[in-house]
Structure formats: C-alpha cells, structure tokens
Amino acid sequence: MKARIILSTVPAMTMQWSRLLSAQRLGHQGAEPVTPARNPFQKDWDRVVFCSAFRRLQDKTQVHSLPESDYVRNRLTHSLEVSSVGRSLGAQVGQTVLQRADTKKLGAAAADGIGAAEFGHIVAAACLGHDIGNPPFGHFGEAxxxxxxxxxxxxxxxxELGPVEQRDFLFFEGNAQGFRVMTRLQNWxxxxxxxxxxxxxxxxxxxxFGSVAADPQKKKFGHFAAEAMLFEEMAGNVGLLTLGEDRYARHPLTYLVEAADDICYSVVDIEDGFKLGRITFAEAEERLKGLLRRLPPRYVEIADETWKIAYLRAKxxxxxxxxxVEVFLDHETDILSGRFTGDLLSQTAMAPQLDAIAGFTRQRIFETRERFQTEVMGGEILTSLLAAFCDAHHALELAGGDTVSLAPRQRALLRLMPLPPRGDATRYDWLLSVTDFISGMTDTYALSQFQRLRGLQ
Known part of the structure; x- marks a missing residue:
C-alpha cells in the first residue's frame, strides 16, 4: 500500500507537498487521477520524448559542436542521462518525505496514489526537458x-519595445525558451x-521569475513576458511561495533537477574528455577516484581502460x-519555506573535488582551438540568420502586412518560417517568432540554412 501525502497544518509561509505534486495539467480544470499503471507524470515524460523539439536535441551542441566522434554526448543523450539520474534522486527523496509525513501525522486528507515512484517520475520528466529550449551551438548560441x-x-x-519586452531579448534565455516550447510552441x-x-x-x-526580476549578474530567468500568465497559473496551482515582487521560491524538486544536471556534467565530461583523447587515462582515473567514498573491490578485476573509466563513472x-539526497533531506524545512540558498552538490563533502574538476575540464577539454573555431562559425551563422529573417519581418511590418512590395528574397525568407507570418503581428510577437525559429534549429540545419543564404548550396 502506498504512503499518503498529508495536507499539513504548518504555517502558510511553507510550501505543501500536497499541492506541489499537483497532477493538474496547465490549462485544464481538475487534476488527472494518479493510477498505478501509468500516472500523469509518466505521461509527461512520454509527451516530451515524442515531441519534435526533444528529437532535435540529438543535433545540438552539448559541449562539443559537431563532434568528430559519435561517442561524445549531445544534448539528447545528455538529457536522457540527466533524466535517469533525476528519477533516482526523486524516488529516494520521495520515500523519506512520505515516511516523515506519515510519522508526523500532519493533518487530514491526502493526494491518494502518490508514492516514491511518482516523485521520481516528476523529476525525470522535468529533467528530460531541461535543455529543450537551448539554441544551436549551446550557451555560445545564447550569448x-x-x-x-x-x-x-x-x-x-x-x-520601440517596453522595458520588460526588451529584456526578453537582451537576456535571451534557453530556460525561458524551454518553458515557451513546452507550454505554447509544441502542439500549437x-x-x-x-x-x-x-x-x-x-x-x-x-x-x-521573468526577465524583469533576473539577477543583474547571472541574467537568468524562467519565462518570457509572453508566457507570464501561464507561469502565474502554474505557480498558483502548485503553491509556490512569493519572495517579493515578481519572484517566487523554487519548487523543491527543482533542486533535484539541478543536481542531476550537475552530476552528469561533472562526471561525464571526464569520460568524454578521455574518449576524445584530450585527457589521459591517469588524469581521468585520478579525478573520478577522488569523488568516491571508497573504491569498489571489483575495480581491480577490470583490465580495459575504457571500461575502467565507465565503471568509475557509474559508481x-x-x-x-x-x-x-542527504543534503536535500537535511534541509527539507528550509527548502519548503524558500530559505535554502545555493545548490545541493555545493553542500556535500565532494564540493572541493567537483570545483577542481570544473576548472580542469574547462582548461583541458572546453578551451580548445577546435571549439573556438566552431564558435566563430556558430556566431557567423546565427547573426546572419537573425539579420536575414528579422529584416524580412521588419519589411513586412513597414509595408503594413502587404507582401507585394517586398523584395523577392524577403518574401522567400518569410515563406521559410514554420507558420505564415501575420501582417498584423506586433514587433514583440514577430521578434519572438524569429527567435523561436532560429533557437529551434539544430546545429546542422542552422549551418545548411546559412550556406543557402550565402548561395553556397
């Protein structure tokens, strides 16, 4: 029999698991039943897997743009790995959260059907889409x-845009684009x-929070102005805490998504670097061993270096x-009340080793001549595409929506858009449609479109 999530009598300034695990779909009325065979959060995972934006991640830069080795991870394989790790994190946290809820007997009525597995399914589905809004050429593309x-x-x-709308483009964010993809663009x-x-x-x-509340240094935010109402509906449904004007506390399980992403980055970058020949076996082995609480006895039985690194990576x-999980559970009260700061891994005993690995991989794996050459190419591609498609839309705006007066090239560019441009679209709307189109491109498709623009194909 599954444990029950109890409605708590704790103060109002604490988020409650009974609301945080809402199975209500955005835009629908009433929560979907949580059944043992296939719960709503498993359906979320399926919906992301089968959408075209997720499939395009197979040809989007993870770390290495257009890599020379098929072994090296791309954003699709990375997202699947993060989802796998996230499922484990969520299930382990959920098991203890449910045990604590029952032990404390915090109140009446519960969301029946929620068990530890459902925690895992929610985190796995969120992890699966965590990079779905990233443009071609990774974070360099964002910049x-x-x-x-x-x-x-x-x-x-x-x-000519308002200050909030301007910030959506000045600080263009893959995270906000991901929310837009999943709540508006897919199945439009x-x-x-x-x-x-x-x-x-x-x-x-x-x-x-939106771009207006973005940190001046990090410039990160979660939704564009166009999706503000969708965000508010979602935040109200799950009961996120407000932390002042225009800002909310994170959903507690978001910390597990972040941890899953950080775990995969830290560990698999070492494995990829070894496979690419950019770091030696000894360097990879030393750093992975340094993250283990103890070396498994079976390790000495493995002879092949590739399998040794793979085994260490798994452990x-x-x-x-x-x-x-230990950090999350130790700080559950602070997380639910919005007082927790930082990330989970930075508060583990392995934080110094993880920081050292980040510096090592940045120097030895990421900052390479090949990567800089690819970034130069990516910059030329994206700026050329932005200029061409924005010019065509701007010309349509100045012509009052009449395509007859446009240059033939401009009319052709508008026909390449996934949806026919609206002549009455606002400046903000058509700029978003251009960034939607370009950020949704794969690395290879962006390259081919650039070559066609230049008459090279």
Missing part, C-alpha cells in the same frame, strides 16, 4: 543572440503546448546521488 540584440542590428529593432494547433502537469512544469522551472554517479 550570440543576446549580443545581437544588445549591440548588433537587433538593438534598433527592440528600441491545440493552443496549449504539451499540456504537462503543473508539478512537472514547476519542477522544470529553475528560475521562477561516482551513485555516490553523488546519495550525497545530494
């Missing part, structure tokens, strides 16, 4: 789009995106999962 609107030709285009004919549960969407939301991930 390129931001720069184009900040000091490139895009600066003049956003000059149904005017509701993937219709995921509010629990999954809130867990996905790493930065629960390290297991240890880091356990450590992250």
């Amino acid at each position: 390129t789009i931001q720069h184009w609107f900040r000091s490139g030709p895009g600066a003049a285009l956003i000059g 004919r149904d005017a509701g995106g993937l219709r995921l549960t509010c629990a999954t969407l809130a867990t996905f939301m790493k930065y629960p 390290v991930i297991g240890d880091l999962i356990d450590l992250a």
Whole structure:
C-alpha cells in the first residue's frame, strides 16, 4: 500500500507537498487521477520524448559542436542521462518525505496514489526537458543572440519595445525558451503546448521569475513576458511561495533537477574528455577516484581502460546521488519555506573535488582551438540568420502586412518560417517568432540554412 501525502497544518509561509505534486495539467480544470499503471507524470515524460523539439536535441551542441566522434554526448543523450539520474534522486527523496509525513501525522486528507515512484517520475520528466529550449551551438548560441540584440542590428529593432519586452531579448534565455516550447510552441494547433502537469512544469522551472526580476549578474530567468500568465497559473496551482515582487521560491524538486544536471556534467565530461583523447587515462582515473567514498573491490578485476573509466563513472554517479539526497533531506524545512540558498552538490563533502574538476575540464577539454573555431562559425551563422529573417519581418511590418512590395528574397525568407507570418503581428510577437525559429534549429540545419543564404548550396 502506498504512503499518503498529508495536507499539513504548518504555517502558510511553507510550501505543501500536497499541492506541489499537483497532477493538474496547465490549462485544464481538475487534476488527472494518479493510477498505478501509468500516472500523469509518466505521461509527461512520454509527451516530451515524442515531441519534435526533444528529437532535435540529438543535433545540438552539448559541449562539443559537431563532434568528430559519435561517442561524445549531445544534448539528447545528455538529457536522457540527466533524466535517469533525476528519477533516482526523486524516488529516494520521495520515500523519506512520505515516511516523515506519515510519522508526523500532519493533518487530514491526502493526494491518494502518490508514492516514491511518482516523485521520481516528476523529476525525470522535468529533467528530460531541461535543455529543450537551448539554441544551436549551446550557451555560445545564447550569448550570440543576446549580443545581437544588445549591440548588433537587433538593438534598433527592440528600441520601440517596453522595458520588460526588451529584456526578453537582451537576456535571451534557453530556460525561458524551454518553458515557451513546452507550454505554447509544441502542439500549437491545440493552443496549449504539451499540456504537462503543473508539478512537472514547476519542477522544470529553475528560475521562477521573468526577465524583469533576473539577477543583474547571472541574467537568468524562467519565462518570457509572453508566457507570464501561464507561469502565474502554474505557480498558483502548485503553491509556490512569493519572495517579493515578481519572484517566487523554487519548487523543491527543482533542486533535484539541478543536481542531476550537475552530476552528469561533472562526471561525464571526464569520460568524454578521455574518449576524445584530450585527457589521459591517469588524469581521468585520478579525478573520478577522488569523488568516491571508497573504491569498489571489483575495480581491480577490470583490465580495459575504457571500461575502467565507465565503471568509475557509474559508481561516482551513485555516490553523488546519495550525497545530494542527504543534503536535500537535511534541509527539507528550509527548502519548503524558500530559505535554502545555493545548490545541493555545493553542500556535500565532494564540493572541493567537483570545483577542481570544473576548472580542469574547462582548461583541458572546453578551451580548445577546435571549439573556438566552431564558435566563430556558430556566431557567423546565427547573426546572419537573425539579420536575414528579422529584416524580412521588419519589411513586412513597414509595408503594413502587404507582401507585394517586398523584395523577392524577403518574401522567400518569410515563406521559410514554420507558420505564415501575420501582417498584423506586433514587433514583440514577430521578434519572438524569429527567435523561436532560429533557437529551434539544430546545429546542422542552422549551418545548411546559412550556406543557402550565402548561395553556397
């Protein structure tokens, strides 16, 4: 028999698990029943897997753009691995949360059907979509789009927008684009995106605020102005705490999504670097061993170096999962009240080793001549695409929606858009449609479109 989530009598300034695990789908009325065979959060996972935006991650930069080795992870394989780790994190946390809830007997009535597995399914589904809004060429692509609107030709285009709308482009964010993809762009004919549960969407939301509340240094935010009402509906449904004007506390399970992503980055970057020949076996082995609480006896039985690294990687991930769960459970009260700061892994005993690995991989794996050459190419591609498609839309706006007066090239560019451009679209709306189109491209498709623009194909 499954444990029950109890409605708590704790103070109002604490988030409650009974609401945080809401199975209500965004845009729907009433929660979907949680059944043992296939619960709503498993359906969320399925919906993300089968959407086209997720499939395109197979050809989007993870760390290495257009890598020379098929072994090296791309954003799709990375997302699947993060989802796997997230499922374990969620299930382990859920088991203890449920035990504590029953032990404390915090009140009456519960969300029947919620068990430890459901915690895992929510985190797994959120992890699966955590990179779904990233543009071509990874974080360099994000920075390129931001720069184009900040000091490139895009600066003049956003000059007539309101300050909040301007910030959406000045600080263009893959996280906000991901929320837009899942709540609006995918399955657009149904005017509701993937219709995921509010629990999954809130867990996905790493930065629960819009661009106006973004940190001046990090410039990270979770939704564009266009999705503000969708965000408010979601936040209200799961009961996120407000932390002042325009800001909310994270959904507690978001910390597990972040931890799953950090675990996979830290560990698999070492494995990928070894497979690419950028670090030696001894360097990889030393750093992975340093993340283990103890070296498994079976390790000495493995002769092949590749299998040794793979074995260490698996064991390290297991240890880091356990450590992250311990930190979460130790700080559950602070997390539920919005007082927890930082991330889970930074408060584990392995934090110094993880920081050292981050510095090592940045120097030895990421900052390479090949990567810089690819980034130069990616920058040229994205700025050219932005200029071409924005020019065509701007011309349509100036022509009052009449395509007859447009240059033939501009009309052709508009026909390449996934949806026919609306002549009455606002400046903000058509700029979003351009960034939707370009950020949704794969690395290879962006390259081919650039070559066609230049007459190279």
